[in-house]
Amino acid sequence: MVKRARKISAKTSERARSEVRKSLEALAARDDRSADFDYFMDLYGAVQTPEAVSERTGRPVVSLLCIQAPIELIHAAGFHPHKVVSGSQAMANMALQGLPALTCPMLRAVTGAAAAASDGTPGTRRWVLPTTCDWVVKFPEMLESSGAGSIRPSLHWMELPHLKDGDSGQARWLEEVFGLKKFLEGCGGKISRASLDASIRIYRDAWRALTRLAMMRQEGRIAAVWFALIAGAFFLDSPERWTKAALSVNPPPGGARSDERAHVFLAGSPIFFPNFKLLDLLEDSGVSIAADDLCSGERIFPGGVTYRDSSEFGMMSALAQRYHQGCLCPTFIDNDRRINNILSRRMASDFQGVVFHVLKGCHPYDLESLSVEAPLKERGLKFLRLETDYAAEDSQNLRTRIEAFRGTLSRR
Amino acid sequence: MTVRNLRGIVQHAGFIVMMYGGRFGLHLGSAVPCFACPFVPGCGGFCYLMGLQGYIGFGMGAAVASGMGLVTALGWFAVFAASVALLGKLWCGWICPFGLIQDWLSALRRHLGVRERSIPYPVMRRLAWVKYVLLAGIAIIPPLVTAGILHEDFYLPFCGICPGKSLLPLFAGETRYLALNYDNLVTLGFSVALIAITGAMLVGMFLKDRFFCIFCPLLAFIHMLKPVTALRLAKTPDTCVGCGNCRRACPMEIEAVYRERASSDVQSDECLDCAACVEACPSDFALALKFLKVKLFRSSRNYAAGIGGNSKKNELSR
Numbered sequence: 053m054v055k056r057a058r059k060i061s062a063k064t065s066e067r068a069r070s071e072v073r074k075s076l077e078a079l080a081a082r083d084d085r086s087a088d089f090d091y092f093m094d095l096y097g098a099v100q101t102p103e104a105v106s107e108r109t110g111r112p113v114v115s116l117l118c119i120q121a122p123i124e125l126i127h128a129a130g131f132h133p134h135k136v137v138s139g140s141q142a143m144a145n146m147a148l149q150g151l152p153a154l155t156c157p158m159l160r161a162v163t164g165a166a167a168a169a170s171d172g173t174p175g176t177r178r179w180v181l182p183t184t185c186d187w188v189v190k191f192p193e194m195l196e197s198s199g200a201g202s203i204r205p206s207l208h209w210m211e212l213p214h215l216k217d218g219d220s221g222q223a224r225w226l227e228e229v230f231g232l233k234k235f236l237e238g239c240g241g242k243i244s245r246a247s248l249d250a251s252i253r254i255y256r257d258a259w260r261a262l263t264r265l266a267m268m269r270q271e272g273r274i275a276a277v278w279f280a281l282i283a284g285a286f287f288l289d290s291p292e293r294w295t296k297a298a299l300s301v302n303p304p305p306g307g308a309r310s311d312e313r314a315h316v317f318l319a320g321s322p323i324f325f326p327n328f329k330l331l332d333l334l335e336d337s338g339v340s341i342a343a344d345d346l347c348s349g350e351r352i353f354p355g356g357v358t359y360r361d362s363s364e365f366g367m368m369s370a371l372a373q374r375y376h377q378g379c380l381c382p383t384f385i386d387n388d389r390r391i392n393n394i395l396s397r398r399m400a401s402d403f404q405g406v407v408f409h410v411l412k413g414c415h416p417y418d419l420e421s422l423s424v425e426a427p428l429k430e431r432g433l434k435f436l437r438l439e440t441d442y443a444a445e446d447s448q449n450l451r452t453r454i455e456a457f458r459g460t461l462s463r464r
Numbered sequence: 465m466t467v468r469n470l471r472g473i474v475q476h477a478g479f480i481v482m483m484y485g486g487r488f489g490l491h492l493g494s495a496v497p498c499f500a501c502p503f504v505p506g507c508g509g510f511c512y513l514m515g516l517q518g519y520i521g522f523g524m525g526a527a528v529a530s531g532m533g534l535v536t537a538l539g540w541f542a543v544f545a546a547s548v549a550l551l552g553k554l555w556c557g558w559i560c561p562f563g564l565i566q567d568w569l570s571a572l573r574r575h576l577g578v579r580e581r582s583i584p585y586p587v588m589r590r591l592a593w594v595k596y597v598l599l600a601g602i603a604i605i606p607p608l609v610t611a612g613i614l615h616e617d618f619y620l621p622f623c624g625i626c627p628g629k630s631l632l633p634l635f636a637g638e639t640r641y642l643a644l645n646y647d648n649l650v651t652l653g654f655s656v657a658l659i660a661i662t663g664a665m666l667v668g669m670f671l672k673d674r675f676f677c678i679f680c681p682l683l684a685f686i687h688m689l690k691p692v693t694a695l696r697l698a699k700t701p702d703t704c705v706g707c708g709n710c711r712r713a714c715p716m717e718i719e720a721v722y723r724e725r726a727s728s729d730v731q732s733d734e735c736l737d738c739a740a741c742v743e744a745c746p747s748d749f750a751l752a753l754k755f756l757k758v759k760l761f762r763s764s765r766n767y768a769a770g771i772g773g774n775s776k777k778n779e780l781s782r
């Protein structure tokens with residue numbers, strides 16, 4: 053029995069490696085490939101275990117599943133925030149048994165990767181999980197029921213208040229951020245005013261680099277797949293090295309997008325390497341992404357933490373507020389200003405429609421797609437909701453719908 | 465150059481003009497809408513509050529006698545109103561020398577890593593009446609002196625307790641306003657009050673950004689002229705994602721800008737038009753400092769991130 057399980061794990065791991073290899077080969081064969089992208093492709097090609105990431109960054113790793121925990125604080129404590137995500141269909145399939153059919157594909161893939169790992173755990177001794185969506189809350193149980201082992205002894209929960217506009221929710225979240233500080237210090241981390249200030253500056257620089265890349269994508273200088281690749285690589289290396297490489301990306305103008313292409317805003321569930329299916333289909337159908345609000349894209353971290361009070365308390369408060377009030381995740385109850393981000397970006401860009409990506413099983417985004425559709429249409433934006441997962445079987449169906457949608461944009 | 469840096473340059477230039485202008489032949493008159501303190505030897509203009517107290521008090525007496533005092537008073541009010549109509553609260557956020565002193569103290573606090581003592585916005589709103597009470601005192605007390613009801617040393621009541629009078633002259637080597645004045649009980653009372661208020665304000669201004677501005681009657685007076693002011697802070701609520709950067713960047717910790725979901729008018733009575741909120745806002749077009757309908761400076765994701773390319777391609781269709 054154990055031997056068979058090991059065999060399955062080995063086969064799954066090989067399939068997952070093959071997925072990565074094929075995706076990287078496809079990217080390498082693109083006409084718009086530039087040597088500027090090599091650093092990021094190399095990161096994906098390298099081993100992604102927490103130990104390998106730790107060795108690469110020179111810091112012990114704290115594993116995360118989403119962007120809700122303040123990464124500046126984790127970095128200031130001397131750790132590297134490592135967002136454990138996966139777009140691997142092989143890994144998602146690996147965890148299919150024993151989990152509900154409509155489990156979030158991303159967490160299924162992470163669970164599968166953990167189950168396939170040789171030591172039976174996701175491979176790190178520190179986890180920080182804010183209680184964002186139900187899947188994240190149930191993640192430790194998912195791991196255990198899949199035979200991947202338990203992360204509970206090393207796990208720190210951050211209880212996320214789902215009302216973000218009120219003072220009580222913000223005060224509670226600030227307590228949680230101080231709780232995270234205590235946890236990190238308990239793990240041997242040291243946080244000082246100077247280290248926190250330096251960390252915020254490091255991530256502010258990274259945000260500048262990310263914003264510059266988003267601008268390049270908006271101007272058509274880099275394709276959406278390259279932007280997704282670069283953004284997704286953010287947690288795989290030290291933020292300083294990533295920022296330096298991202299600021300070096302400088303392809304010639306007009307390389308990725310011509311005026312004939314329809315321009316859209318991509319909203320909804322995140323997209324993770326190596327599963328760039330949706331991005332590829334959009335591009336093949338003549339649709340360019342001008343901007344996005346994915347937590348795997350432009351929202352990979354909040355960025356731009358503003359504060360006047362540079363005491364330690366002031367910076368902690370600023371971090372807490374920026375990560376709470378500024379978050380557009382559909383897990384929040386009072387998230388009605390979410391569409392304002394799209395409207396704001398539209399004033400600076402020229403997209404005609406919104407493609408709303410729903411990962412099957414990602415219920416918060418699924419539900420929110422219903423509430424954002426009408427107000428966006430009222431503002432004259434076309435809207436296309438695409439529900440999919442990591443499987444390739446629905447590609448033709450998606451392509452047909454995207455091409456039909458593209459036709460409506462062209463007629464404007 | 466960032467707006468913040470530009471503001472710093474303007475503030476320091478304003479400080480030099482207001483404090484030392486008279487020494488090189490520059491005087492902006494008696495209706496300057498900021499703390500250009502007449503007690504500073506060689507200053508470059510007089511704060512309108514001092515002129516106002518004088519015109520309301522002795523000016524009224526003179527008006528009765530000749531009619532000329534009233535004309536002079538109305539003339540200086542017209543100059544004051546025109547200055548406010550043109551520059552609005554830029555006088556407070558960009559030019560006021562006492563504002564700059566507060567910003568120096570805040571910078572010192574930040575340098576030392578001392579935690580800012582935040583005043584909850586509801587408390588700040590409740591304190592807003594203080595500046596209007598002070599303004600009312602400026603209007604009521606001087607006529608009582610003219611009428612002989614109050615002692616003549618009440619003739620400049622606000623200057624008697626203004627920390628600008630005690631602190632700004634120090635930059636011209638004048639220290640006497642920090643001493644007790646034993647001329648009579650009224651002057652002694654004023655000088656004791658002034659020293660106590662100055663001490664309290666120094667502590668407050670060190671611990672809280674722009675602490676004095678919460679109580680400034682000149683800010684209240686400028687705000688009362690809002691209907692004729694060309695310079696405004698405006699919001700496009702449809703583009704605000706509610707990140708709260710504006711509130712955190714604001715030295716007055718104003719919440720109204722963050723909370724507003726319908727109106728474009730976010731110029732509250734505490735606002736100093738310093739534009740810190742516009743600089744910090746990462747949403748394109750959400751906030752703007754406008755002169756009439758012209759956007760002098762608007763929020764931009766690229767600006768907030770520190771990169772160029774602030775392109776505007778099309779307006780929001782509604």
